[in-house]
Amino acid sequence: MNLWENVHLAISSLMANKMRALLTMLGIIIGIGSVIGILTVGDSLSGSISDDIQSLGARNVAVTIQARESDISRAPAFVQALRNGGNAAADKDLITTDMLANLKAAFPGSIEAVSLTETVGIGEVRDGQRYANLTLTGVNADFTVANELTILGGHFLTAEETESFKKVAVVSDKLVDNLFGKQNPLGQTIDVVIEGIADRYTIVGIYEYEESSLNPSMEADADINTSVYIPLNTALHRTGSAGYQSLTLVTTSNTDAVAFAPTVEAFFKFYYDKNPDYVVRAFSLESMADTINDVLGTITIAISLIAAISLLVGGIGVMNIMLVSITERTREIGTRKALGAPNSSIRIQFIVESMIICLIGGAIGIVLGLVLGSVGAYFLESPARASIGNISLAVGFSMAIGIFFGYYPANKAAKLDPIEALRYE
Amino acid sequence: MSSDNMIELAQVRKSYFIGHPNEFEVLHGIDLHIRRGEFIAIVGASGSGKSTLMNIIGVLDRPTSGSYSLDGVAIETLHDRELSRIRNHKIGFIFQNFNLIARSTAIHNVELPMLYAGLSRHERHERAKELMAMVEMTDRARHQPNELSGGQKQRVAIARAMANDPAILLADEPTGNLDTATERMVMDVFHRLHEEQGKTIVLITHSPDLAKETDRVVTLRDGQIIEDRKGVGHA
Ligand SMILES: Nc1ncnc2c1ncn2[C@@H]1O[C@H](COP(=O)(O)OP(=O)(O)OP(=O)(O)O)[C@@H](O)[C@H]1O
Ligand SMILES: [Mg+2]
Numbered sequence: 204m205n206l207w208e209n210v211h212l213a214i215s216s217l218m219a220n221k222m223r224a225l226l227t228m229l230g231i232i233i234g235i236g237s238v239i240g241i242l243t244v245g246d247s248l249s250g251s252i253s254d255d256i257q258s259l260g261a262r263n264v265a266v267t268i269q270a271r272e273s274d275i276s277r278a279p280a281f282v283q284a285l286r287n288g289g290n291a292a293a294d295k296d297l298i299t300t301d302m303l304a305n306l307k308a309a310f311p312g313s314i315e316a317v318s319l320t321e322t323v324g325i326g327e328v329r330d331g332q333r334y335a336n337l338t339l340t341g342v343n344a345d346f347t348v349a350n351e352l353t354i355l356g357g358h359f360l361t362a363e364e365t366e367s368f369k370k371v372a373v374v375s376d377k378l379v380d381n382l383f384g385k386q387n388p389l390g391q392t393i394d395v396v397i398e399g400i401a402d403r404y405t406i407v408g409i410y411e412y413e414e415s416s417l418n419p420s421m422e423a424d425a426d427i428n429t430s431v432y433i434p435l436n437t438a439l440h441r442t443g444s445a446g447y448q449s450l451t452l453v454t455t456s457n458t459d460a461v462a463f464a465p466t467v468e469a470f471f472k473f474y475y476d477k478n479p480d481y482v483v484r485a486f487s488l489e490s491m492a493d494t495i496n497d498v499l500g501t502i503t504i505a506i507s508l509i510a511a512i513s514l515l516v517g518g519i520g521v522m523n524i525m526l527v528s529i530t531e532r533t534r535e536i537g538t539r540k541a542l543g544a545p546n547s548s549i550r551i552q553f554i555v556e557s558m559i560i561c562l563i564g565g566a567i568g569i570v571l572g573l574v575l576g577s578v579g580a581y582f583l584e585s586p587a588r589a590s591i592g593n594i595s596l597a598v599g600f601s602m603a604i605g606i607f608f609g610y611y612p613a614n615k616a617a618k619l620d621p622i623e624a625l626r627y628e
Numbered sequence: 629m630s631s632d633n634m635i636e637l638a639q640v641r642k643s644y645f646i647g648h649p650n651e652f653e654v655l656h657g658i659d660l661h662i663r664r665g666e667f668i669a670i671v672g673a674s675g676s677g678k679s680t681l682m683n684i685i686g687v688l689d690r691p692t693s694g695s696y697s698l699d700g701v702a703i704e705t706l707h708d709r710e711l712s713r714i715r716n717h718k719i720g721f722i723f724q725n726f727n728l729i730a731r732s733t734a735i736h737n738v739e740l741p742m743l744y745a746g747l748s749r750h751e752r753h754e755r756a757k758e759l760m761a762m763v764e765m766t767d768r769a770r771h772q773p774n775e776l777s778g779g780q781k782q783r784v785a786i787a788r789a790m791a792n793d794p795a796i797l798l799a800d801e802p803t804g805n806l807d808t809a810t811e812r813m814v815m816d817v818f819h820r821l822h823e824e825q826g827k828t829i830v831l832i833t834h835s836p837d838l839a840k841e842t843d844r845v846v847t848l849r850d851g852q853i854i855e856d857r858k859g860v861g862h863a
Contacts, residue, residue: 543715
């Protein structure tokens, strides 16, 4: 008796009891549906994080100085940044231009660009009723290599401008909306106030502000803080800083950024070994993304496992109905045996039937889960991703449940004594 | 033992509730030889053990003791799997209550033994059509059992019993649920299979008239053969 015959038989037996079959499947539908839904949301979240990292630059290595005594020495860079804000490093602790020149010389084939930034501070621009929050940051020409910016109007700071001490600025479209409305901002000036000191800059370019899953904004549109980019030297002149707390290296395309980060740390050891207060740490964005995705993946799997408990309940429901069905069909089983069906045929017949219940339930569950997952992803504002892996996993799992919970009833049917079965009233 | 014998039962006993205080023996040492191509009727009061004997002959059940050889093969030595094969290839069962598989069409029921024999879809279908024609049920091939009359069901059941061209047909009160006209029709099918195809047929019946039509009538009482005489035969 081949598989197709068994499938045919199973379907006709389910069709004879449509309502019962559907109710039996419900547990499987809900179980598979919720697991697929959760996995879809999880995937879409980690997917959009990966995309963000990719757009931030998977080849980037963030280099930052870090206070020595800290027991958070291995905490992610953003935690470090918060921490370093507290006790400002002295000039002797900063990464100098000399060190960077030596670094570039030491790894000529590995470093494509060194993006240097000097943050002047957080401030605002006010113009009557209108205002915009901003972070004033000086950047060098390599900034655009490390960061992807979409220029909407004007131009980004040229190499010549970043080397100069000009008071020019590239601002976000958000800031433009808040300050200028429909007016053309190019060529206009803004008075940036930081810690009570005002500075006037001329707008030469506008970039598109992008919110990412890594720095979601909770504020109202008008209050969002966006970066205003000015020439590095202009910023250094304003802060009087002799070096950099942090910078971003862009590795060449044939360099493994994850492996390069420790090499960079080792290089800086030479300068910082005798520094009692600070060391230099380097992190690749990719390894950071891996860490985040690992955590997210663990959470997703944990929630899925909880959802999978309903699959267990569903499986028990299937087993129950199979037992009922076999009791109802005792005579049929006896007849089949009298006609020469070996026990194995009977066993397979009922296992296939239970598998078909679970597979149909699983298929409906997958569709339901994808719909739920898409809705969830929509509310989390990350694009929904249907993974073939998850779907095949769900199909495999449904089949496994069918076999596992179908085996006992099927085996019971196979072992029925033919005489008893034929006598069954 | 002549190889002429299809069925040889020697001192066959069957007990129920073995080892329990209420153990009792239903068959008390049956000796019965049935020749190849013989049409034999088994009669006896209700509860005399006819069906029990029939189930043993059809290898659905094993004797508690005694020996049984079917077509020269000692049944005691065989495993369940081999008994299934024997039922499938050598034996055709016909029941009083038909035992057609519900929700399967008539022709599908006829195909069933061939399915277990591993025949291809095409072979099954062709053979099933022939068999349906033989019992004059061609026009009802696609009907489900609950759409057929008792006589029609029994004819489908006979076609199904014949599916793998078994040497032996075992019919346990096949006309018990039928009226006399239909009974006649079913009996005529048996006679035809006996005369034209040389089948060995064992028929259990409560009707002395039907029993007389066969070659030989065996009477059971309380699990023992009390009479074994020639039948009148078919006119
Ligand atoms: N599974 C069983 N367990 C216990 N006793 C049984 C079982 N099967 C049959 N018997 C007993 O065996 C005896 C013979 O039963 P059997 O069915 O062979 O009679 P029968 O001659 O076919 O009767 P009928 O003409 O009514 O069909 C009966 O007394 C019955 O109660
Ligand atoms: Mg009986």
